[in-house]
Amino acid sequence: MSDLVADDVAVEPKPRRRRGKGWLLLLPGMLWLLVFFIVPTVQLFITSLYDPNGSYEFGYAMTWHFQNYATAVTDNVDLFVRSFTYAGIATVICLLLGYPLAYAIAFKSGRWRNVMLVLVIAPFFTSFLLRTLAWSAILSDRGVVTSLLQTVAILPDDGRLLATPVAVIAGLVYNFLPFMTLPLYASLDKVDPRLIEAAGDLYSSPFTGFRKVTVPLSMPGVVSGTLLTFIPACGDYINAELLGTTQQYMIGNRIQAAFLKERDYPAAASLSLILMAIVLVMVIVYIRRAGTEELV
Amino acid sequence: MADAARDLTLTNVTKRFGDFVAVDDLSLQVPQGSFFALLGPSGCGKTTTLRIVAGLEAPTAGTVAIGGDDITGLRPYKRPVNTVFQSYALFPHLTIFENVAFGLRRRGAAHITEKTERMLDLVELRDYANRKPAQLSGGQQQRVALGRALINEPGVLLLDEPLGALDLKLRRQMQIELKRIQTEIGITFVHVTHDQEEAMTMADTIAVMNAGHIEQMGPPAELYESPRTTFVANFLGQSNLIEAVVVDTSGSDVVVDCHGQKVGVVGDRSHTDQGQAWLGIRPEKIVVNPAGDDATAASVSGHNVLGGGVVTDVSFVGVSTQYLVRMPWGQEVMVFEQNTGRRAPLRNGDQVNLEWSADHAFLLDADQDAQAGVVFEDDR
Amino acid sequence: MALRENTLTAPTAPVPRSTPGRWLADNVVMIVGVAVLIYTFVPIGYIFALSFNEPAGKSATAQFDSFTTDNWTSICEPDGLCSSLQTSVLISLVATVIATLLGTLMAFALVRHTFRGRGVSNIVIFLPMATPEVVMGSSLLAMFIAIGFNGVLGFLTIVIAHVMFCLSFVVVTVKARLAGLDSRLEQAAMDLYANEWQTFRLITLPLALPGIVAGALLAFSLSFDDFVVTNFTSGSTETFPLFVYGSKQRGFPPQLFVIGTIMFLVSLSIVLLGEAVRRRRRVT
Numbered sequence: 001m002s003d004l005v006a007d008d009v010a011v012e013p014k015p016r017r018r019r020g021k022g023w024l025l026l027l028p029g030m031l032w033l034l035v036f037f038i039v040p041t042v043q044l045f046i047t048s049l050y051d052p053n054g055s056y057e058f059g060y061a062m063t064w065h066f067q068n069y070a071t072a073v074t075d076n077v078d079l080f081v082r083s084f085t086y087a088g089i090a091t092v093i094c095l096l097l098g099y100p101l102a103y104a105i106a107f108k109s110g111r112w113r114n115v116m117l118v119l120v121i122a123p124f125f126t127s128f129l130l131r132t133l134a135w136s137a138i139l140s141d142r143g144v145v146t147s148l149l150q151t152v153a154i155l156p157d158d159g160r161l162l163a164t165p166v167a168v169i170a171g172l173v174y175n176f177l178p179f180m181t182l183p184l185y186a187s188l189d190k191v192d193p194r195l196i197e198a199a200g201d202l203y204s205s206p207f208t209g210f211r212k213v214t215v216p217l218s219m220p221g222v223v224s225g226t227l228l229t230f231i232p233a234c235g236d237y238i239n240a241e242l243l244g245t246t247q248q249y250m251i252g253n254r255i256q257a258a259f260l261k262e263r264d265y266p267a268a269a270s271l272s273l274i275l276m277a278i279v280l281v282m283v284i285v286y287i288r289r290a291g292t293e294e295l296v
Numbered sequence: 297m298a299d300a301a302r303d304l305t306l307t308n309v310t311k312r313f314g315d316f317v318a319v320d321d322l323s324l325q326v327p328q329g330s331f332f333a334l335l336g337p338s339g340c341g342k343t344t345t346l347r348i349v350a351g352l353e354a355p356t357a358g359t360v361a362i363g364g365d366d367i368t369g370l371r372p373y374k375r376p377v378n379t380v381f382q383s384y385a386l387f388p389h390l391t392i393f394e395n396v397a398f399g400l401r402r403r404g405a406a407h408i409t410e411k412t413e414r415m416l417d418l419v420e421l422r423d424y425a426n427r428k429p430a431q432l433s434g435g436q437q438q439r440v441a442l443g444r445a446l447i448n449e450p451g452v453l454l455l456d457e458p459l460g461a462l463d464l465k466l467r468r469q470m471q472i473e474l475k476r477i478q479t480e481i482g483i484t485f486v487h488v489t490h491d492q493e494e495a496m497t498m499a500d501t502i503a504v505m506n507a508g509h510i511e512q513m514g515p516p517a518e519l520y521e522s523p524r525t526t527f528v529a530n531f532l533g534q535s536n537l538i539e540a541v542v543v544d545t546s547g548s549d550v551v552v553d554c555h556g557q558k559v560g561v562v563g564d565r566s567h568t569d570q571g572q573a574w575l576g577i578r579p580e581k582i583v584v585n586p587a588g589d590d591a592t593a594a595s596v597s598g599h600n601v602l603g604g605g606v607v608t609d610v611s612f613v614g615v616s617t618q619y620l621v622r623m624p625w626g627q628e629v630m631v632f633e634q635n636t637g638r639r640a641p642l643r644n645g646d647q648v649n650l651e652w653s654a655d656h657a658f659l660l661d662a663d664q665d666a667q668a669g670v671v672f673e674d675d676r
Numbered sequence: 677m678a679l680r681e682n683t684l685t686a687p688t689a690p691v692p693r694s695t696p697g698r699w700l701a702d703n704v705v706m707i708v709g710v711a712v713l714i715y716t717f718v719p720i721g722y723i724f725a726l727s728f729n730e731p732a733g734k735s736a737t738a739q740f741d742s743f744t745t746d747n748w749t750s751i752c753e754p755d756g757l758c759s760s761l762q763t764s765v766l767i768s769l770v771a772t773v774i775a776t777l778l779g780t781l782m783a784f785a786l787v788r789h790t791f792r793g794r795g796v797s798n799i800v801i802f803l804p805m806a807t808p809e810v811v812m813g814s815s816l817l818a819m820f821i822a823i824g825f826n827g828v829l830g831f832l833t834i835v836i837a838h839v840m841f842c843l844s845f846v847v848v849t850v851k852a853r854l855a856g857l858d859s860r861l862e863q864a865a866m867d868l869y870a871n872e873w874q875t876f877r878l879i880t881l882p883l884a885l886p887g888i889v890a891g892a893l894l895a896f897s898l899s900f901d902d903f904v905v906t907n908f909t910s911g912s913t914e915t916f917p918l919f920v921y922g923s924k925q926r927g928f929p930p931q932l933f934v935i936g937t938i939m940f941l942v943s944l945s946i947v948l949l950g951e952a953v954r955r956r957r958r959v960t
Contacts (some may be wrong), residue, residue, distance in 0.1 A: 021785075021789055022785045022788075022789025022790060022791040023785070023791055024785075025782065025784050025785035025787070025789065026781070026782050026785040026791070026797060027782040028778050028848070029778035029779060029780060029781060029782040029797075029843055030782070030797065030800065032778060032839060032840060033800055033801065033804065033840065033843060034800075036816065036819075036836055036837070036839075037800075037803070037804055037812070038800065038839040039808075039819065040812075040815035040818065041811075041815050041817050043815060043818055043819045043822060044811070044814070044815040045816055047818055053791040097712045098712070098716075100705050100708040100709050100712065100714045101708070101709040101713065103705050103709070103742045104705050104706045104708070104709030104710070105709065107705075108703075108706045109706075110901060114855055114951060116709075116713070118944075118947050118948070118951070119713050119716075119717075120713070120716070121945075122717075122720075122940070122943075122944055123716045123717060123719065123720055123940075123944030124897070124901075125897070125937075125939060125942075125944055126719075126720060126723060126937075126939050126940045127901055127916065127917060127920060127936055127939060128901050128917070129903055129917050129920040129921055129938040130723060130920060130933070130935075131719045131723075131936075133920070133928070133932075134719035134720075134722045134723050134726075134936075137722060137726070138718065138719065138722055171890075174716070174719070177716060208913045212955060227806070228805075228806075231806055231808065232808060232809070232951060233755050234808060235808020235809065235810050235811065236808075237904075238903065238904070242924070246808055252808065252810045252811075252904075255810045255811075255814060256810060256814075256907075259814045259817065259818075259908070260907075260908070265818065268814060269687055269814075269815075269818065270820075272810065272811045272814055272815065273811075275808055275810070275811060276807060276808070279806055279807060279808065283802070283803075283806055288800075290844065350865075350867055351867075352863050352866070352867070371866070371871070372863070372867050373864040373866050373867070373868075373869045373870055373871050377867075378867055378868065379864070379867045381860055381864055382861075383858070383860060385858065385860045385861050385863070385864035387861060387864070387865070387879060388861075389881070389882050389883060398865070398870075399868035399869050400867050400869060402869040402870050402874060403869050444868070445867075445868075448868070448869070
């Protein structure tokens, strides 16, 4: 209530922030991130430029082989396309499912708000792998869902859900839903309900009010939810591995295989960095719009 | 207990934030045991000045002293100064009891429990001792903040617009309370506010601040009746400022010419003695009478008269009726007439004279901005 | 100034339809929301149900063969299950402590102090949250190999990796709490004779604690459940998620579903407990 009274401030003296101390507090954590995140990423970049003719056993020669990137792209175009398609579809479905849920919690939940928020993240309390395994059980050939869909003729009699893109996308949607719901909720929560009332007062129907007031105001949440869903979904490989076959493999699977099985480091590194670059582009676009203060 | 030499003295205090000068070479002395008000509009630097005294802000230049002791370099926790914050700043995770006892505990004082209970009694919150701040109303929180500061018996108590968040009725009540407590306890109070009525009600001395410097300092009545600047004239209450030219300073009164009519101003209220001036007269001091046959005759001898006015607006406000009177030179003069019932109210279009007692007007240098300090109703 | 005759008439408000359709329109959002929530619990239900299943063959399947409580009484029977759990708990505890400590310091720096290079710091902290885990895991592995750690991949390298990606989440959580803390409270404390250390100990820390605890819990759960990064940096050490993944080849012991259920119930109770404590304390 004291905000209603103007503070004696054209310029509010900010709380004293001592200069040198900030760096000191930041240092240990920053060092950790520097050594174990930035440096490895740089190292990855260097690795991606090795001569691909080397090998794990005999070492690699550094030849600034930028060609690796071109090769990585051309060899894996279909994988990239598939990854973005799956991730894109999953993100859209997450948006369609998550928005009503977030809206319900923000505006319609009343006393149950905190309970519902807990319920949104509660499924995450079990192991990610176990959940995905559970889905492979649910969608299995002799499972209820498959049989039901066969009976209703959405699936042919010998159709499968498992080991199809449908299962992989369904897994992606399931596992990334909270990443969409929570930012959406945070954004919707900030919308002043009186604005919607004002829209109604100015003769708009509830749907128009939603379209012209609520949706634009929730845009920051939509943007961050989309980023937080799409980006990890692109690089995911567990869902593809547990719910699909090599036909559904995504970029993540390829990177993992290249690193751990084939040990083709330059190829693996260049693939990783391409993925990373795409992420960075999206992050930069976001920063351009919203600045860096809201990032963390 | 009261040491008469423990006055609070600020000497040439300046505070700059980058290019912005919040406090501009400010000097003042607050006598020990007095109730001192720092009054001014938002952004004038009064809160910054307070924070400098508290130690929460370091001055760019100048010194702060209590008695003879220079406290300018001392950290806040080393100064015999306590603050009641505008937002109360009660510790949300501590009980009321612990909030009030906080200062005592830090200093390792004796008999903490008794002292705290006594203070809670003083602010009438003994029953709430075990509650948390969030469970109290605004007025109750304010009293806790006060008790938390007072209990430490500081040399100076600073209050940063402590009544700002309270509703009108409660505010009036607390104004009286605070004044009473201050008189009883005898601690120096420095009260920052933008509410001129509040300052005039409570303070022994007011310093009116504007843009980082003090416009005028003195007892409320002196500031109100004899303002030295247009800012003070407009900020405290309301004033009519009329263009005038000084014509005669030989007598005890200064005679000025207002658009052809001559009026006198007593010497000690004239703050300029030559050339262009502002003739100031407060709306409640003006007596408005229907113009008789002799347009410039005063109804009471010795009164100044300005004739030729026409009523252009009448507002009934219960206690008084407010008139706007358009003078021959175009200016609309405000008049507040108490509704004593002695005469029927005037109407729009009535021809009137304005008169006032000779010792009620004041004279200011015309160099000053006539709009300085004017407060619009929605700013209050 | 006289008002003109009002020539506009406001459109009349839609007449409320009678009950069933109206009720549906009013509540459709909530219904959809609850439906989505139910959908998210379906696998949990499966896990719970399957924990009571005695599989016909060696490996647990989706079929309900027969009901048994044996799985619950013989949790540690499968080889390596409990040791992997133990390893996971240990790793996560260590990683949580380190990440919470460092992350809290960083959050304080970001909220309470000015310094140049703020924008860069924000970006560096944000990136691990946005980077795909494959990239983080593989790059860390490459680095460990390059510096000759190849032989000692295991506990240490996993902890290092976990701290790395948990830091950002701790920073975000603590920062959110700190940003809501009124700094005037600390000024009030100093005004009341508390020096800097006392102010921190008595005012700042207690008020920031809920955020720090939340950050720690988040870090623990992220670390405990991590698979991808751990897979790259674990060498031969086996954490619980790695064990689960490995079961794909070995065959799933039904006890896995028991563990899954327990994990769910434990976390749920912690959260609900925290909520109850918060409600009782009613701290701003």
